[in-house]
Amino acid sequence: MNTFFKSILIATVVFFNTNTIYSQFQKEISVGIIQGTVYPTVNFDPIVTQEPILRYHGGLAIRYIAEPNVGIQAELTYSQRGWNEQSSSTGSFLKEVDYIELPLLTHIYVGKKSFRFFMQLGPKIRYAIQEKDKNTYLNSSSYQHINPIDNYFDYSLLGGLGIEIRTHKLGFVQIETRYDFGIGDMYSNRKSDYFARSSNQAILASINYFFPSFYVK
Numbered sequence: 001m002n003t004f005f006k007s008i009l010i011a012t013v014v015f016f017n018t019n020t021i022y023s024q025f026q027k028e029i030s031v032g033i034i035q036g037t038v039y040p041t042v043n044f045d046p047i048v049t050q051e052p053i054l055r056y057h058g059g060l061a062i063r064y065i066a067e068p069n070v071g072i073q074a075e076l077t078y079s080q081r082g083w084n085e086q087s088s089s090t091g092s093f094l095k096e097v098d099y100i101e102l103p104l105l106t107h108i109y110v111g112k113k114s115f116r117f118f119m120q121l122g123p124k125i126r127y128a129i130q131e132k133d134k135n136t137y138l139n140s141s142s143y144q145h146i147n148p149i150d151n152y153f154d155y156s157l158l159g160g161l162g163i164e165i166r167t168h169k170l171g172f173v174q175i176e177t178r179y180d181f182g183i184g185d186m187y188s189n190r191k192s193d194y195f196a197r198s199s200n201q202a203i204l205a206s207i208n209y210f211f212p213s214f215y216v217k
Contacts, residue, residue, distance in 0.1 A: 025068045026215045026216075027064075027065060027066050027215065027216045027217070028063075028064075028065045028213035028214065028216070029062070029063070029064050029065075029213060029214045029216060030062070030063045030065075030172065030210040030211065030212075030213045030214075031060070031061070031062050031063075031210065031211050032060070032061040032062075032063065032172075032174075032208050032209055032210035032211065033058075033059075033060060033208065033209050033210075034057070034058050034059050034060070034061055034075065034077060034206050034208045035058045035206060035208070035209075036056075036057045036058060036176075036204055036205050036206025036207060036208075037054050037055065037056065037057060037205055038054070038055050038056070038057040038079060038080065038081070038202050038204045038205075039052060039053070039054055039202060039203045039204075040053065040055060040080075040081040040082055040083065040200065040201070040202045041201050042082075042083045042186065042198055042199065042200060042201065043182070043197055043198070043199045043201050044144075044195060044197060044198050045195060045196040045197035045198075046194075046195070046196075048083070048085065048144060049085065050083045050084055050085060051084045051085065051086045052084070053082070053083070053084040053094070055079075055081065055082070055096075056078075056079075056080045057077060057078070057079045057080065057204055057206065058077060058078060058206075059075055059076050059077030059078055059079075059101070060075065060076050060077075061073055061074070061075045061076075061210070062074055062075075063107060063210070065107070069108060069109055069110060070106070070107070071106075071107040071109075072104070072105070072106060072107060073103075073104075073105045073106075073107045073120060074102075074103070074104050074105075075101070075102070075103045075105070076100070076101075077100075077101045077102075077103070078098065078099070078100060078101075079098070079099045079101050079126070079202075080096065080097075080098050080099075081096075081097045081098070081099060081200055081202065082094065082095040082096040082097045083095050087137075090137055090138070091135070091136035091137035091138065091140075092134070092135075092136050092137070093133070093134070093135045093136070093137055093140070093142075093144075093145055094133070094134040094135075095131070095132075095133055095144065096130075096131070096132040096133075096134070097128050097130070097131050097132075097149060097186070098128065098129055098130040099126040099127060099128050099129065099154070100126065100127050100129055101124055101125070101126040102124065102125050102126070103122060103123070103124040103158050104123060104124075105120040105121060105122035105158065105160075106120065106121050106122050107119075107120050108120070108121075109164070111164075113166060114165070114166050114167070115163070115164070115166065116163070116164040116166065117161075117162075117163055117164075118161070118162055118163070118164055118174075118176075119159075119160065119161055120158070120159065120160045120176075120178070121157075121158070121159045121160075122157075122158060123155065123156070123157060123158070124155065124156050124157070124158045124180065125153070125154070125155045126153075126154050126155070126156070127152055127153055127154075128152040128153075128154070131148055131149060133145075143187075143194040144187075144195075147187070149186040149187060150186070150187050150188040151184060151185060151186055151187070151188070153184070154182065154184040154186070154200060155182075155183050155184050156180050156181055156182040156183055156199075156200060157180075157181045157183065158178055158179070158181075159178065159179055159181075160176050160177060160178030160179070160204075161176070161177060161178075162174050162175055162176030162177065163175055163176075168212060169212065170212070171209060171210050171211045171212050172209070172210040172212075172213075173207070173208070173209055173210075174206075174208040174209075175206075175207055175208075176204075176205070176206050176207075176208060177203070177204065177205050177206075178203070178204040178205075178206075179202070179203055179204075180200065180201065180202040180203075180204060181201060182199035182200035182201055182202075183199065184199065184200075185197060185198045185199055186198040186199070186200065
C-alpha cells in the first residue's frame, strides 16, 4: 500500500512540475546575424587531391521556438565554396564558387535561461551566383581545369552543434560548428561524363548574434 501511495505522490509531483514548465514557457521569435568561416572541399570521383582553404560564410537567420526545447530556424546566407589544388613543381588551381543558400533547420536545445546547448539539423538548397578560376598550370588538360561547373543548383544536409549565451536586454550570442554534406553534384554525372561524383562538402564555424526575442502567445 505504501508503494502505491509513493507512486501516486511521485506521479503528482512530476505532473505539476511538467505543468509548471509549460505554464512558464513562452513562444519566441528571434532574428539574427551569422558571421563565420567555411572550410570547403569537393568529394570527387575520380579523386582530385586538394589542399585546405578557408572562405567566408554569413547571412541572416530567423528562429521560431513554439514548444519547450524545440523550434525551427530558417536562414538566408552567402557562402563561398570551391577547392584548391597545389603542386610545388607544376603550379596551382583554385576554383571559387559562391552560393546563395537557404537552410531550413530543426532547432533543439537544452539549458537554462542564460545558457543553452543546442543542435540543429535539416536540409539546405543553394544556387551558384559566381564562379572564378585561378590557374597557374601550364597547358593543363585536367577536366575540372578547363570546364565550368554544370549544375548551379545544389542541395545538401546540414547538422550543427553549438552554445548560446543569453541576455534578455542585449540579445543572444552563439558559437556554432556545422557539417554540410552535399547530395547534389557540381558536374554532370551521367555514365558518359568524366566525374561520377563531385559533391560539395564543408565544415563551418561561426559566431552568431540574435537580437532580443519577441515573445508571442
